[in-house]
Amino acid sequence: MNIPFQTIDWASVPKTEHPGETGISFWQTLQFSGLRVRIVEYGAGYLADHWCQKGHIVYCIEGEFETEMENGQSFILNKGTSYVVSDGLSSHRSVSKSGVKLLIVDGDFLKTESLP
Incomplete structure (x- = not known):
């Protein structure tokens, strides 16, 4: 994958609406x-x-x-904090009581490698 240098004006990236079980999320996607x-x-x-x-x-x-984990654990993230996980290594979902804005990066580099 080769991505040439570019700047991103997020204000010009369209928002798409995604309903949750409750509430709504908005995504701006590259x-x-x-x-x-x-x-x-x-x-x-x-x-x-x-x-x-x-x-x-x-x-x-x-x-x-x-972030709720299907195994019953949960983690609170607030401004300036992060989490990282590879594909298939957790079953998680997001909950927001008062609203949140996130930067999310995902892709092929997070695929888990097959064991021999």
Whole structure:
């Protein structure tokens, strides 16, 4: 994958609406070959509509949210904090009581390698 140098004016990237089990999220997405970069905003009262097993690098730009794990663990992330996970290594979903803005990067580089 070769991505030439470029600047991104996020204000010019269209927002798409994605309803959760409750609440709404808005995504601004840049798609490259094998790489997706998004600014994602979860509105107040947002609960994801599925358990996700995809890998992500998540950075909290503003606000706070909870990442629930299907195994019962949960983690609170707020401004300036991150989490990282590869594909298939957790089953997680996001919850936001009061709204949050995130930078999320995912792609082929987070695929887990097959064991021999």
